[in-house]
Amino acid sequence: MNSKLEELESLLFDWEAGTLSDEGVERVREILRSDEDAKAFFVQQQVLTAALKLDVDAGLEPPAMESPAVEPSTVEERIPVLNPSVSRKQLNRDSRINLWAAFAGLCLICVLAVRVFYLEASKSSGPESIAGINDLQHGEKGEATSSGIALVTSLVDVIWEADQSPLEVGDALSPGRLAIVSGFAQIEFFCGATVIVEGPAELDLKSVSAARVHHGRLRAQVPPAARGFSLELDDMKLVDLGTEFGVSMSPDGADVQVFDGEVELHKPGQSKRLMTTGQAGVFKEDGTFQVEQIQPEQFLDIATLELRAKSQDESRYQAWKLWSSNFQRDSRLIAYYSFDEEGDWKRKLKSSIQAESGELDGAIVGANRVQGRWSSKSALEFKRPGDRVRMHIPGEFSSLTLSCWVKIDSLDRWYNSLFLTDGYNQGEPHWQILDTGQLFFSVRHKSDDARGPDARKRTHHIVLSPPFWKPSLSGRWLHLATTYDAGSGKTKHYLNGDLLHEEEIAKDLLVKTTRIRDASIGNWTLPTEEDTEFAVRNLNGSIDEFAIFAAALSASEIKEIYNHGKP
Amino acid sequence: MEQTDNSEIFVRHLTEHQNRIYGYVFSLVGDHSRAADVVQETNLVLWRKIGEFKQDREFLPWAFAIARIQVLAHLRDRKRDRLLLDAELAEAMSVEAEKQAEKIDIIREALRPCLQVLTPTNRELIERRYFRSMSIDDVAESVDRTTGAVKVALLRIRRQLADCVQQRTTAGG
Numbered sequence: 206m207n208s209k210l211e212e213l214e215s216l217l218f219d220w221e222a223g224t225l226s227d228e229g230v231e232r233v234r235e236i237l238r239s240d241e242d243a244k245a246f247f248v249q250q251q252v253l254t255a256a257l258k259l260d261v262d263a264g265l266e267p268p269a270m271e272s273p274a275v276e277p278s279t280v281e282e283r284i285p286v287l288n289p290s291v292s293r294k295q296l297n298r299d300s301r302i303n304l305w306a307a308f309a310g311l312c313l314i315c316v317l318a319v320r321v322f323y324l325e326a327s328k329s330s331g332p333e334s335i336a337g338i339n340d341l342q343h344g345e346k347g348e349a350t351s352s353g354i355a356l357v358t359s360l361v362d363v364i365w366e367a368d369q370s371p372l373e374v375g376d377a378l379s380p381g382r383l384a385i386v387s388g389f390a391q392i393e394f395f396c397g398a399t400v401i402v403e404g405p406a407e408l409d410l411k412s413v414s415a416a417r418v419h420h421g422r423l424r425a426q427v428p429p430a431a432r433g434f435s436l437e438l439d440d441m442k443l444v445d446l447g448t449e450f451g452v453s454m455s456p457d458g459a460d461v462q463v464f465d466g467e468v469e470l471h472k473p474g475q476s477k478r479l480m481t482t483g484q485a486g487v488f489k490e491d492g493t494f495q496v497e498q499i500q501p502e503q504f505l506d507i508a509t510l511e512l513r514a515k516s517q518d519e520s521r522y523q524a525w526k527l528w529s530s531n532f533q534r535d536s537r538l539i540a541y542y543s544f545d546e547e548g549d550w551k552r553k554l555k556s557s558i559q560a561e562s563g564e565l566d567g568a569i570v571g572a573n574r575v576q577g578r579w580s581s582k583s584a585l586e587f588k589r590p591g592d593r594v595r596m597h598i599p600g601e602f603s604s605l606t607l608s609c610w611v612k613i614d615s616l617d618r619w620y621n622s623l624f625l626t627d628g629y630n631q632g633e634p635h636w637q638i639l640d641t642g643q644l645f646f647s648v649r650h651k652s653d654d655a656r657g658p659d660a661r662k663r664t665h666h667i668v669l670s671p672p673f674w675k676p677s678l679s680g681r682w683l684h685l686a687t688t689y690d691a692g693s694g695k696t697k698h699y700l701n702g703d704l705l706h707e708e709e710i711a712k713d714l715l716v717k718t719t720r721i722r723d724a725s726i727g728n729w730t731l732p733t734e735e736d737t738e739f740a741v742r743n744l745n746g747s748i749d750e751f752a753i754f755a756a757a758l759s760a761s762e763i764k765e766i767y768n769h770g771k772p
Numbered sequence: 773m774e775q776t777d778n779s780e781i782f783v784r785h786l787t788e789h790q791n792r793i794y795g796y797v798f799s800l801v802g803d804h805s806r807a808a809d810v811v812q813e814t815n816l817v818l819w820r821k822i823g824e825f826k827q828d829r830e831f832l833p834w835a836f837a838i839a840r841i842q843v844l845a846h847l848r849d850r851k852r853d854r855l856l857l858d859a860e861l862a863e864a865m866s867v868e869a870e871k872q873a874e875k876i877d878i879i880r881e882a883l884r885p886c887l888q889v890l891t892p893t894n895r896e897l898i899e900r901r902y903f904r905s906m907s908i909d910d911v912a913e914s915v916d917r918t919t920g921a922v923k924v925a926l927l928r929i930r931r932q933l934a935d936c937v938q939q940r941t942t943a944g945g
Contacts, residue, residue, distance in 0.1 A: 214927060214930075214931075215923075215927065218923060218926070218927055218930075220802065220856055222907065222908045222923075223907075224908070227854075230854070230855075230856060233856060233857075234857065234858065234861055237857070237861055237864075237865070238861065238864075244864065244865050244868055245868055247799075247865070248799045248865060248868045248869050248871075248872045249872060249934065250930075250934070251795075251798060251799030251800075251802065251869075252795050252798075252799050252869075252872045252873055252875075252876055252879060253879065253883075253930070253933065253934055253937065254798070255794060255795040255798040255799065255807075255873075255876065256795070256876055256879045256880045256883055257883065257902050258798070258804055258902075259791055259794065259795075259876070259880060260880060260883065260884075260903075261902060261903055261905075619885060619940065640885060640888070641885070
């Protein structure tokens, strides 16, 4: 910036602060009169100030760093902030609201003159940004929050009760009911106690260190740090003093077995009873206590559960392998990378299908091989700004489907790449995730040099999903898919097999012929850049399985990919 | 019904372009409350001239032309008030202001993520100055720094924001 502009910047600052002298005002005018660059710079500064001011009037708080967790289901109605097409639509809708507000008034002119401005100032970019920003991005200022009292850490053959929404490994549990028909669930309370629940069972999770057992069998391991962990069994309360024990609740009573350490049992109207290592007994429904032999083998322990989990993991992996070998015969596949090559990869991402023309194998740059969805399967981790897989995919297509399994560590970049074509030339897609947690898909329609008013200058229609990301999804394998129908322009985003967002691409920006050519998984390469600087768009996370189809897959086909591929 | 239809379209346009008109007026008038006054005057004039507005005519250039007249009138009428620009300069910068104000919604969209990437300390400064409208002296006192230091810091952050907005509005996709 030249010194004149710097001086102008400083003077303008003082003007805004109300401290500029008359000489200062004269100096501003002098600089502006003498310099065209200064004029443009001045206007730019003023428009930025006006933009900030409009945000203030709209009641937008400056954003906090982290977004508190939001369930995808609650954000469906919210319209993405960064979507020009939607906000335009939304603006029109707002105008209608304003219009009717205006006509409803007796004095149209008064309403227009006074209210339109304020209505507009407060609604300017629509309720979407107000709701979106306040609730989604920074509803509460300061640190991001998450809720829960325990984590699901292992699930083996679990069948959930019909009224219980199925949980996944890694889910945080809030206070409430946990009911399984069969199988084993390992729950780690935040206090440090680990509980293995065997179905059929029904529990009420109360707090980070307490639960009520309605029925079922469970084994708890309570290390010293978690001492005081308690279970309510009917009218009785079991307080653990640092130990390992089993409980089986049935209509007949509560069977308590202490494998190690000691537990205290409190029953109203009775003195507390202490049970120590090797003791076992049933507290009968009629209030009597019956001593019995200890039988630790009746209660599945952590080590055995781990073994079972491992074998379940292995069998799921084998089942996926089988499905995948059939899946790759789908004639609509343009490219498919299963990330399942055995042995040394030699820095190549082997294509699982053969192309008629040319080689589809990708070149791995930087990205490290890590464990994938199952312990015997691989994935690639993208961490550093240079990490990527390069590929060349020839041919011309019309409709497209992009599908991948991704584990996101965090969304650090404005654009976090899934799959980006190098040139982003006409007909080439870009598939990425915004830092706001919105899935982004676009196909370039016009070349960059298109001229004309802004509306006509648009070179693509970006289809953005509502934000689906929340920090609690970090480290979880997610299935993302986007289908693009070149006939109707209908574009759909899917998360874990469920439709996330659906939008029709504007007719004038609809692309009939699509191409891929040079592209990267997990990053973006600008073809024109020689070296030095490049836009940092690398994904911070891992990818395991990636497929591109020359067709828009149906919702049930996406669901099928998800069901067979979920870990 | 024709009049109603026309009014409806007119109001829709007026609402849609309200921020752009504000951005245009503010950049030439240089003061928020004055700018709000001029925008209201402009809205009134536009409404009175609704007969001139034809559906096939582009609304924004027409609105900018009216706003320009209002801005110039304002600057000439209030000569005795303290103003940053005189009417001649405002006129000379009118085209540039139109060009930039057209993009104000895009700039606002870009601004949000740009604010997000500021360091907590910097964001706090911006928040105090722009969102809580604290004076520079008060900001300085609240963060226990000198007025000069706060000015330097705020200028730097503004420059960072401007660069970020610039990149985001040109790089998208």
